[in-house]
Amino acid sequence: MIRRLRSSGVLSADWLPAFESVDRAWFLPDLMWPYDMESRTSRPVDRGLDPGAWYSCADADMPITVQWDDGDHRGSAPGRVATSSVSMPGVVASMLAHLDVRPGHRVLEIGTGTGWNAGLLTHRLGDGQVVTVEVDQAVADAARARLHGHGLHPAVITADGLLGHAPRAPFDRIIATAGLRRIPFAWVEQTVPGGLIVAPWGTVFGNTDHIVRLTVSGDGRTASGHLSTPVEFMKVRSQRHSVDQTAYLPDGFPGGATTGSTTLTAAALGVGDRMHHPFATAAGLLITDCALMADRRGSSVSTWLYSLNGDLSWAAAVLTDNTAESTVYQSGPRRLWDELASAHRWWAGNGRPGPGRFGLTVTADGETIWLDTPGNPLPRTVGSQIPWPDLTNRGHPVANWPQS
Numbered sequence: 397m398i399r400r401l402r403s404s405g406v407l408s409a410d411w412l413p414a415f416e417s418v419d420r421a422w423f424l425p426d427l428m429w430p431y432d433m434e435s436r437t438s439r440p441v442d443r444g445l446d447p448g449a450w451y452s453c454a455d456a457d458m459p460i461t462v463q464w465d466d467g468d469h470r471g472s473a474p475g476r477v478a479t480s481s482v483s484m485p486g487v488v489a490s491m492l493a494h495l496d497v498r499p500g501h502r503v504l505e506i507g508t509g510t511g512w513n514a515g516l517l518t519h520r521l522g523d524g525q526v527v528t529v530e531v532d533q534a535v536a537d538a539a540r541a542r543l544h545g546h547g548l549h550p551a552v553i554t555a556d557g558l559l560g561h562a563p564r565a566p567f568d569r570i571i572a573t574a575g576l577r578r579i580p581f582a583w584v585e586q587t588v589p590g591g592l593i594v595a596p597w598g599t600v601f602g603n604t605d606h607i608v609r610l611t612v613s614g615d616g617r618t619a620s621g622h623l624s625t626p627v628e629f630m631k632v633r634s635q636r637h638s639v640d641q642t643a644y645l646p647d648g649f650p651g652g653a654t655t656g657s658t659t660l661t662a663a664a665l666g667v668g669d670r671m672h673h674p675f676a677t678a679a680g681l682l683i684t685d686c687a688l689m690a691d692r693r694g695s696s697v698s699t700w701l702y703s704l705n706g707d708l709s710w711a712a713a714v715l716t717d718n719t720a721e722s723t724v725y726q727s728g729p730r731r732l733w734d735e736l737a738s739a740h741r742w743w744a745g746n747g748r749p750g751p752g753r754f755g756l757t758v759t760a761d762g763e764t765i766w767l768d769t770p771g772n773p774l775p776r777t778v779g780s781q782i783p784w785p786d787l788t789n790r791g792h793p794v795a796n797w798p799q800s
């Protein structure tokens with residue numbers, strides 16, 4: 397794995413000793429569920445039954461789930477929602493490179509998981525320099541035991557990492573290894589001026605996050621930076637969301653929806669494909685509090701939009717890659733298809749920007765999204781300061797997504 401990471405350029409020489417010394421396999425339980433990115437499925441691998449398969453997965457550039465359903469899961473079949481994992485080594489190396497640590501730095505990690513990433517940081521910086529926060533007591537206890545067994549002693553705290561860790565602040569660096577839909581201002585307050593916050597951040601539009609690297613301003617009151625590589629991480633517990641379609645369509649499809657038409661195709665919107673399409677990033681940034689779900693069957697892509705601000709608006713269309721016109725159904729106070737079409741016009745009119753042209757600024761008042769420079773905020777469709785809807789326990793998760 398280390399050879400592959402080195403030859404792809406993602407693992408830099410300064411991180412090599414840590415990767416060589418802190419073995420990922422050490423941090424993994426006997427029963428684990430590697431996630432295959434191609435088939436988008438998890439399967440159990442038991443060290444006792446097949447040690448060869450177990451070691452080859454531990455050494456592969458793939459995410460591995462180690463906990464399902466917040467621990468409320470028994471047996472070897474995959475559970476409903478993957479809730480703790482060890483991330484892909486390539487993503488881990490890339491985020492650590494973004495973190496740009498120096499000797500003497502104090503680092504806070506949010507999302508201890510197996511403890512591997514905390515172990516890499518501790519090997520590099522020293523025991524007293526690293527604090528890692530994990531929301532799940534059992535996950536934190538297992539990570540602490542494995543870290544100690546490896547001779548590494550970062551502070552492993554069981555708490556909600558969205559609060560940061562004030563008792564040991566300030567930190568030079570904060571790194572989150574769970575996906576964020578909002579970056580808490582507490583992290584800005586707990587980072588030194590000029591310090592960095594590196595996190596997978598995204599919108600509720602889809603499951604994709606982007607690595608963001610925010611620099612804290614000289615007065616410590618804002619943190620700002622560009623989006624970069626698209627990735628997919630499991631989300632922090634309180635920022636997961638799910639969509640229960642029956643709440644939107646209590647009387648079945650199409651309910652009281654009005655109909656119209658669209659000339660947008662599946663290919664133009666990039667829906668129904670596995671590759672991340674740059675319009676998806678832009679649409680998520682422009683259309684707030686809206687989830688998209690798309691399901692390809694042959695050449696047709698059922699495309700649904702659901703408002704997540706509690707008004708139960710939805711829109712749907714069956715698109716193909718090249719049909720000139722498709723019927724659109726819209727229901728509720730928000731005209732979500734019109735918002736999508738308007739976002740597409742904005743995106744096309746602004747040179748079809750990819751993720752790297754967008755940026756994020758976090759202040760005490762919330763988040764601002766911008767194009768190219770902080771002075772150029774996006775025309776977002778709905779105020780982003782509305783309360784976060786508590787949909788965690790309603791219905792099923794959007795999908796059994798890959799977990800970083």
Ligand SMILES: C[S@@+](CC[C@H](N)C(=O)[O-])C[C@H]1O[C@@H](n2cnc3c(N)ncnc32)[C@H](O)[C@@H]1O
Binds near residue numbers: 507511529531556634
């Ligand atoms: C992808 S895993 C982290 C991988 C880990 N860094 C490693 O090296 O194995 C994400 C972890 O974040 C934890 N988590 C979720 N929400 C959290 C929160 N609010 N505060 C702290 N940890 C949280 C999950 O329980 C899970 O263990």
